[in-house]
């Protein structure tokens with residue numbers, strides 16, 4: 224059972240370019256307060272509660288009950304769980320669902336689910352009547368610490384992921400860590416990879432806490448999760464507030480959040496998505512540590528430190544399986560098509576140490592050579 228007496232942790236995320244800020248509330252059992260939170264400062268109207276086929280049966284009734292208790296009229300819209308639902312077709316269907324449900328300009332979309340629901344429902348809110356209010360209620364750890372904060376919303380095209388999207392900042396983000404009780408362990412691990420990334424980029428203390436408390440995290444220790452999640456969100460939020468629209472010059476803004484993603488994304492593609500995104504990012508984080516040492520940016524020992532952290536968090540570390548032979552060649556080809564590629568070099572986020580990121584540019588061939596040559600045996 225949740226502890227309704229526990230106070231939520233509240234973070235303000237500033238969007239300076241739009242003179243706007245939104246609150247992220249993090250706590251155990253917060254979903255039961257969704258209606259009351261939404262009713263603050265607005266007349267109860269219509270809400271489209273968008274979720275997926277896994278999450279709606281588990282957590283939809285709590286969200287709906289709380290919204291209705293606060294006087295909102297709720298229409299549920301459910302998509303099939305999984306990335307294949309993040310399409311323009313599904314987006315248009317949902318927009319038409321909002322029309323059918325009678326939503327107007329002053330009504331609200333509530334996204335209840337993982338990053339797929341958050342991105343898809345977020346884009347629906349961005350385009351319906353040229354944009355209506357969006358409240359993110361992320362239910363996967365990855366969505367809680369990453370996807371729900373920062374305002375990026377999108378669907379995929381056959382040509383690539385997230386190619387049709389927008390910035391649409393939420394009115395509020397409500398993170399109920401108690402919903403993680405029903406999240407499968409491997410999905411929890413994917414969120415932990417992003418939390419580890421936030422620690423590696425901005426806070427050695429956060430990284431150490433994750434490693435030390437890994438077993439309690441997997442046990443879904445309720446007294447622990449809100450603070451850890453809030454810390455990770457605060458680290459990401461500080462970064463996106465410095466660069467809300469991803470316009471900052473290299474090394475200063477959101478581009479840092481690509482740590483571990485250049486090689487990670489290439490491996491994810493070559494695995495034909497057999498590796499989950501977070502598992503591929505875990506390998507990408509090991510690659511970053513190795514490359515940073517091989518390039519002389521970091522002191523020796525960083526790779527061993529990263530591997531120990533990944534193992535503690537039950538994440539994969541078998542990077543070398545992806546560097547040689549057919550697979551290695553495919554990873555290199557994929558790097559050459561990295562969307563951040565300019566001319567023949569790739570923007571790469573390296574680490575001088577934990578909490579000390581550096582942006583460098585490297586040709587894909589050199590990335591692979593450094594990774595192959597710098598292996599810790």
Ligand SMILES: NC(=O)c1ccc[n+]([C@@H]2O[C@H](COP(=O)([O-])OP(=O)(O)OC[C@H]3O[C@@H](n4cnc5c(N)ncnc54)[C@H](O)[C@@H]3O)[C@@H](O)[C@H]2O)c1
Nearest residue numbers: 277304305337338339340362363365366370375402405406
């Ligand atoms: N907008 C951004 O800034 C941003 C950042 C990172 C990732 N993303 C996007 O997020 C998506 C990945 O997010 P994800 O990993 O959450 O995927 P997801 O939404 O597919 O969720 C993963 C799985 O967990 C299930 N699930 C979610 N919460 C649950 C719960 N509490 N209990 C039981 N099951 C639950 C879902 O139904 C799904 O099967 C990708 O599409 C990615 O592009 C967006």
